[in-house]
Amino acid sequence: MAVEPITGAEIIVKALIDQGVDVIFGYPGGAVLPLYDALFKQNRIKHILVRHEQAAVHAAEGYARSTGKVGVVLVTSGPGATNAVTGLTDALMDSIPIVCLTGQVPTHLIGNDAFQEADTTGITRPCTKHNYLVKAIEDLSRKVHEAFYVAKSGRPGPVVIDLPKDIQQAKYEYVNHAGQKHRSYNPPVRPDRAQVEKAIEAMAHAKRPLFYIGGGCINSGPQACALLTEFVRMTGFPCTQTLMGLGAFPGSDPLSLGMVGMHGMYESNLAMHDCDVMINIGARFDDRVTGKLTAFSPGSKKIHVDIDPSSINKNIRVDIPVVGDVGHVVEEMMRIWKARQIKPDAKALSTWWDQINKWRARDCLKYRPSEQVIKPQYALQRLYAAIKDKDFYITTEVGQHQMWAAQFLKFEQPNHWMTSGGLGTMGYGLPAAYGVQVAHPESLVIDVAGEASIMMNIQEMSTLVQYRLPVKIFILNNKWMGMVRQWQELLHGGRYSESYSDALPDFVKLAEAFGAKGLRAEKVGELDDVIAKMLATPGPVIVDCAVDERENCFPMIPSGAAHNEMLLGPDDQSAKPISEEGMVLV
Amino acid sequence: MSERSNTRGGTEFLAVSKDDLSERHTISVLVDNEAGVLARVIGLFSGRGYNIESLTVAETDVSKHLSRITVVTSGTPMIIEQIKNQLRRLVPVHKVTDLTVEGPSLEREMALVKVQGTGEKRVESMRIADIFRAHVVDATIESFVFEMTGSTEKVNAFINLMQPLGLIDVSRTGVVAIARGPEA
Ligand SMILES: Cc1cc2nc3c(=O)[nH]c(=O)nc-3n(C[C@H](O)[C@H](O)[C@H](O)COP(=O)(O)OP(=O)(O)OC[C@H]3O[C@@H](n4cnc5c(N)ncnc54)[C@H](O)[C@@H]3O)c2cc1C
Ligand SMILES: Cc1ncc(C[n+]2csc(CCOP(=O)(O)OP(=O)(O)O)c2C)c(N)n1
Numbered sequence: 001m002a003v004e005p006i007t008g009a010e011i012i013v014k015a016l017i018d019q020g021v022d023v024i025f026g027y028p029g030g031a032v033l034p035l036y037d038a039l040f041k042q043n044r045i046k047h048i049l050v051r052h053e054q055a056a057v058h059a060a061e062g063y064a065r066s067t068g069k070v071g072v073v074l075v076t077s078g079p080g081a082t083n084a085v086t087g088l089t090d091a092l093m094d095s096i097p098i099v100c101l102t103g104q105v106p107t108h109l110i111g112n113d114a115f116q117e118a119d120t121t122g123i124t125r126p127c128t129k130h131n132y133l134v135k136a137i138e139d140l141s142r143k144v145h146e147a148f149y150v151a152k153s154g155r156p157g158p159v160v161i162d163l164p165k166d167i168q169q170a171k172y173e174y175v176n177h178a179g180q181k182h183r184s185y186n187p188p189v190r191p192d193r194a195q196v197e198k199a200i201e202a203m204a205h206a207k208r209p210l211f212y213i214g215g216g217c218i219n220s221g222p223q224a225c226a227l228l229t230e231f232v233r234m235t236g237f238p239c240t241q242t243l244m245g246l247g248a249f250p251g252s253d254p255l256s257l258g259m260v261g262m263h264g265m266y267e268s269n270l271a272m273h274d275c276d277v278m279i280n281i282g283a284r285f286d287d288r289v290t291g292k293l294t295a296f297s298p299g300s301k302k303i304h305v306d307i308d309p310s311s312i313n314k315n316i317r318v319d320i321p322v323v324g325d326v327g328h329v330v331e332e333m334m335r336i337w338k339a340r341q342i343k344p345d346a347k348a349l350s351t352w353w354d355q356i357n358k359w360r361a362r363d364c365l366k367y368r369p370s371e372q373v374i375k376p377q378y379a380l381q382r383l384y385a386a387i388k389d390k391d392f393y394i395t396t397e398v399g400q401h402q403m404w405a406a407q408f409l410k411f412e413q414p415n416h417w418m419t420s421g422g423l424g425t426m427g428y429g430l431p432a433a434y435g436v437q438v439a440h441p442e443s444l445v446i447d448v449a450g451e452a453s454i455m456m457n458i459q460e461m462s463t464l465v466q467y468r469l470p471v472k473i474f475i476l477n478n479k480w481m482g483m484v485r486q487w488q489e490l491l492h493g494g495r496y497s498e499s500y501s502d503a504l505p506d507f508v509k510l511a512e513a514f515g516a517k518g519l520r521a522e523k524v525g526e527l528d529d530v531i532a533k534m535l536a537t538p539g540p541v542i543v544d545c546a547v548d549e550r551e552n553c554f555p556m557i558p559s560g561a562a563h564n565e566m567l568l569g570p571d572d573q574s575a576k577p578i579s580e581e582g583m584v585l586v
Numbered sequence: 587m588s589e590r591s592n593t594r595g596g597t598e599f600l601a602v603s604k605d606d607l608s609e610r611h612t613i614s615v616l617v618d619n620e621a622g623v624l625a626r627v628i629g630l631f632s633g634r635g636y637n638i639e640s641l642t643v644a645e646t647d648v649s650k651h652l653s654r655i656t657v658v659t660s661g662t663p664m665i666i667e668q669i670k671n672q673l674r675r676l677v678p679v680h681k682v683t684d685l686t687v688e689g690p691s692l693e694r695e696m697a698l699v700k701v702q703g704t705g706e707k708r709v710e711s712m713r714i715a716d717i718f719r720a721h722v723v724d725a726t727i728e729s730f731v732f733e734m735t736g737s738t739e740k741v742n743a744f745i746n747l748m749q750p751l752g753l754i755d756v757s758r759t760g761v762v763a764i765a766r767g768p769e770a
Contacts, residue, residue, distance in 0.1 A: 121622060126633050130677040133621065150677055184618060184680045310671035313664055 003173035008140050009038035011174045012101065012163070015144040017044050018176050021072050023063065023438055024048070025056040029076025031103025031116060034168035048438060048467060051459040053080050055431035057087020057158075058420075058457070061096045062435025065418045066393055068221055070151050071435065073100040078116030081162075082123065086425060088158045089127040093422025094244060095219055097156035099147045100128075106166035107135055120162045129157030137170040145177035154187030155308040156219055187307060191324030196332045198320050199279070199303045200342065206277035207348035208355075209237040212260065212289075215244030215421070216282020216306060217326045218414045224327030225249070225414040228281060231334050235344060238356055240268040242283045244421045247411030257356065261289040262557050263403040266364035266566060267356055269555070272297050273563035274355075280304045282326045285316040286422070287585070295562030305329045364555045364568055365407055374524050376401065376476045376547040380408040380448070383474060386531045392444040393436045395419065397429040397453030400482035400553040405448040427456025433471045434464055444472070444535070451477040451544075452501050461514035464540040472534050473542045475507060478549045486552045491578055507544035516540040559585035606662045610639070611686040612693060612763045613670065618678035619645045619653040626676050627655055636661060636669050640695075640738075640760035652680065658738075658761050685763045693763040697741045698723070699732045703752030711751040718744045729754075 006014070012035060016024070023046045028036045039047055050056040053075045060071025071091075075084050081102040091098045105114040121133045130150050132143045147159040203209060211232055217225050225248045232239045232255055239249050240260040249256055260268040269291075272278070278300045283289070285304075290296045293315065302318040304311075305326060312321045322329055367377045394409055395418045396402040402419055411417045418436060420428035433447040447454075454475055464471055484499040508518030517537045521530040527545070534541045554569045560582020617623045624643055631638050639658040646654045659669060666684070673682045685691035699720070701711045704727075711730060715722070720734035734744050738761060745756055 122625070125622070125626060125629055131622075135621075155675075182677075185677045308671075308675065310668060310675055312671075313667055317664070 003175075005171040005173055007034065007038065008137055008163070008168040008170050008172070009034040011141050011172065012144055012168070013038045013042055013045065014174050015141050015176070016072065018178050019145065019148045020069070021045055024072045024074050025050055025059040025063070025435065026074030027051075027053050027056060027076065027080060029078075029080050029103060029116070031077035031105060031165050032074060032080075032101070032163070032168070034165065035074065035101070035103070035163070047074075048434075048463065050431065051462050052457060053083035054086045054427065055457050055460045055463070057084050057091060057098060057100065058425070058428050058431035059435035059438070060098050060100075061087065061091050061094070061428075062395060062418050062432030063439045064096050064098060064435075065218070065432075066415050066436040067439045068415065070097045070099055070148055073098060075100065075102055076116070077103040077105055077120070078118045081118055081120040085123060085127060086423075088124055088160065090420055090423040090425045090428060091158040092127050092129065094420065095156050095215060096158065097151040098158035099151050100158060100160045102160055102162050103168075104133070104162045104164040107164045108166070110164065120160065124160045127158070128160050129155075131160035131162065133162040134164065134167050137167055137172040140167060140172065141175050142177045142180075145180070146182065148178075149182060150185060153185070155216075155311075188323065189307065189325035189328050191305075191322045191329045191332055193332065195320060195322045196329065196336060199305075199322055200333060200336045200340070202277050202301050202303060202320060203235065203237075203279060203337075204340070204342045204344065206237075207345055208271075208274060208276040208352045209235070209279065209344075209349075210271050210275035210277070211237055211239035211249075211279045211281065212242075212272065212283055213239060213245045213248050213281045214242040214283025216284075217245055217248035218282075219307075220282065220326035222414050224325070224330060227327060227330045227334065229253075231330050231337070234334065234337065236349060237279070237344070238271055238353070240264070240271065242286070242289055242421075243406055243419060245283060246406060246417045247414045248282075250412045251410035252412060257360075259406050261286075262291070262559075263407065263553055263555065264289075265407075266362050266555050266568060267359035269557065269563040269566055270359050271356055275300045278302045280306075280318070281330070282306060284311045285314065287315070290315060291557045292560055292562045295564075297563075362568065366569065367551070367554075370548065371524055373548045374521065374527055374545060376404050376478065376551055377408055378524070379476060379521075379527060379545050379547055380404050382527050383446070383448075383531055384409050386528070386535060387444060387446070390444050391442075392416065392446065393418070393433075393440060395429040395433040395436060395445070395447045397447070397449045397456075398424045398426045398483075399450040399453055400478070400486065400551075401448055401450045401453075401476040403483075403553045404476070409448075426450075426453035430454060430457050430460045430471070430473060431463075433473075434460065434467070434469045437469045437471050438467070445470075446472045446474055449473055449475045450482060451475050451479065451504055451507070452481045458510070461511070461516060461540070461542075465515040468539060470538055471540050473540070474534070475542065475544050476547045477504075477507070477544050478547050478551065479504065480549060482551075483553070489552065490558065491583060507542050511540075511542035516542060518542050518544065520544045520546070522546045558582060606664070608660050608662055609666060609686075610658065610660045611666050611684055612691070612761060613657045613659060613673070614683045614685055614763060615655040615657065615673055615679060616681040617653050617655060617676075618680070619651045620678055623653070623678050624655070626678070627657070627673070630672055630676065631657075631659070631669075634668075634672065636665065642760040642762050656760070656762050683765065685765060688765065690766045691763055692766060693737055693761050694735055695738050695741050695759055695761050696733065696735045697745065697756060697758045699734065699745060699748055699753065700729060700755040701732065701748050701752045702729045702754045704728050707751045711748060714744070714747050714751070720744065
């Protein structure tokens with residue numbers, strides 16, 4: 001059957017539709033005009049015009065993380081592509097599936113330093129999972145479909161397709177290559193049965209077990225998380241989460257110990273240090289979690305479930321690696337657990353829980369309340385009280401506010417918490433929030449922000465207003481780059497070099513200038529009212545919440561220290577001076 | 587540090603201590619012969635701080651567009667495992683074989699060695715070339731270019747012997763390697 005040839009741009013749009021794409025975040029330019037023209041002539045795919053290409057990628061990340069689908073970005077050549085690089089790196093670090101279409105100068109001009117030419121595949125090679133330069137129209141539809149496959153298979157990640165302008169204009173038949181088997185990249189999802197058996201064997205004999213669950217569970221999908229939740233409850237073992245894993249297990253479940261790591265819970269970190277069997281499911285032993293490697297959980301047998309073999313034995317030697325997808329592995333684990341009718345050592349487990357409850361009783365998130373000034377922790381507690389029964393999604397910027405959000409807000413389901421963990425990109429939260437909002441128009445989406453971070457992509461207010469996206473931006477304004485100030489206080493003798501947020505805008509007026517609503521809370525007594533007003537306002541809102549300028553984020557494991565050398569608060573006398581070795585770490 | 591029973595997952599995961607000594611491994615990587623594939627492999631090594639002692643690449647199956655990259659690298663066993671797993675993660679990579687651990691294998695390198703001299707030194711260089719089964723591929727009144735093939739060690743030995751005999755230039759291919767026996 002002869003198929004009518006269509007333009008490259010039309011082929012791309014068809015392929016996107018066949019991949020189930022309903023929204024693209026993008027910004028036009030000369031090298032993508034044919035594609036914009038093809039988008040103009042259809043109404044299946046909605047285009048969200050961002051105000052900076054970095055934001056397009058973060059928005060697509062928010063969209064992807066909150067839906068489990070691939071996020072799609074469209075930018076022009078040269079500066080469009082280079083602006084996208086931070087977002088791509090962010091998505092790579094946090095394993096977020098993205099397909100980013102970049103325009104390119106026509107094939108015959110590549111290499112000539114043509115106008116707005118950049119070596120996009122060269123620049124993005126280290127910050128993508130894979131990238132393509134389409135040099136022949138015959139390859140186009142295959143490459144677009146393959147890009148989606150690569151972005152979402154195995155360990156997800158960003159994929160760039162660089163599209164020379166002449167390819168967008170050339171004509172060829174469209175073939176739907178969706179679902180075609182890839183000739184080399186076929187990451188297995190099913191685990192080796194024998195390894196799962198070994199894992200269960202270790203778990204069955206554990207006296208001080210601990211689940212350590214991470215972002216990989218969320219990558220595996222809500223069903224996998226539900227299965228995992230069922231399994232954890234079946235075992236009765238305590239369960240801690242990474243920053244990226246929040247929501248994979250219900251935060252308010254009594255088995256949940258909350259977040260682990262540098263700013264994680266006291267009980268989580270001590271449990272990690274003292275456990276005898278660690279069951280890592282989809283977490284990658286990041287340095288924010290392990291602290292000092294040589295002192296990391298010295299007595300435990302470590303099980304590590306990960307779909308990416310390169311995550312295994314990278315930082316930490318493990319005893320029982322299980323390569324596979326979380327959902328598949330947990331299913332197998334449950335099957336064996338049930339078939340063998342495993343009864344964990346109840347006495348040992350109860351002693352372990354007694355110990356954990358003693359740690360819990362330290363109440364590590366305790367802070368000194370104040371009547372005079374709004375404590376950032378208090379602001380988040382009030383925010384949580386106001387939203388906890390609603391269908392809410394949270395994004396964050398990067399800094400202390402991000403850590404406090406992780407500590408004080410609880411997530412009962414996966415895909416409701418989006419934060420930049422691996423790269424720690426200030427400016428992530430606002431665009432990510434509207435990416436979420438586009439996918440969930442009826443839900444409440446809040447960006448918990450710092451006043452410094454929000455300035456990094458503040459232009460995106462225009463996008464909110466243009467598309468009437470009712471994102472709420474809740475700024476914990478401490479007038480400092482708080483996280484930097486905290487490190488300078490604790491590590492650099494209180495020499496606050498360049499960390500003061502000087503010449504800040506009036507955020508209320510700024511919101512108004514963009515056509516949004518601005519609110520301010522300065523006194524403790526105003527807080528609840530402002531939160532209520534924020535929630536009652538139908539459109540986008542910025543809340544400028546003035547908080548204690550000097551508050552530090554605790555608990556904290558200073559860099560280079562071990563889990564049991566945690567600082568609990570400003571009065572913690574157990575604090576040792578930070579070692580030389582620790583000082584060089586970030 | 588922690589000593590514990592090394593439970594291996596399949597054959598892939600040798601749980602080993604980071605402090606282990608560095609080992610030299612020859613890794614063979616079968617890849618799609620497409621634009622940028624070499625840059626991906628090299629970028630992986632440089633980006634993650636792995637060593638490349640030698641690297642060779644050429645198309646080995648024209649009809650399937652497959653190339654073989656042979657990399658000689660060194661690192662602790664944990665790093666070597668990482669290198670292999672990182673290589674396997676690259677989309678155009680079909681197969682990664684560690685020829686150093688997976689059964690017996692052959693390694694060869696070729697060198698072109700230019701020696702300048704006359705009289706006794708010239709005669710001596712010919713004599714040594716004979717012993718090493720090197721061929722003369724270019725000759726002038728005062729120079730030879732020898733072609734010699736062998737293991738890296740043998741090539742090194744030959745070059746060292748030529749040093750005092752007027753060695754002025756060397757060009758080497760780097761290592762190519764293949765497993766012995768009937769299997770691919
Ligand atoms: C200021 C700041 C402070 C931070 N402090 C902390 C802290 O205190 N605690 C903390 O935990 N983090 C903290 N982080 C985040 C930290 O840097 C890491 O991003 C985070 O710890 C990594 O989470 P993860 O281990 O769950 O891995 P992720 O980055 O989510 O990686 C997921 C892992 O799962 C695997 N995977 C993916 N899909 C699947 C699948 N389907 N099946 C199986 N496996 C899969 C991947 O291969 C990968 O190994 C902080 C970040 C910032 C910016
Ligand atoms: C793009 C980028 N630049 C620099 C940093 C380093 N950094 C981490 S936290 C931080 C300060 C953030 O300040 P703010 O947004 O006000 O949040 P706070 O810590 O005060 O809550 C900085 C500069 C970063 N993470 N990202």
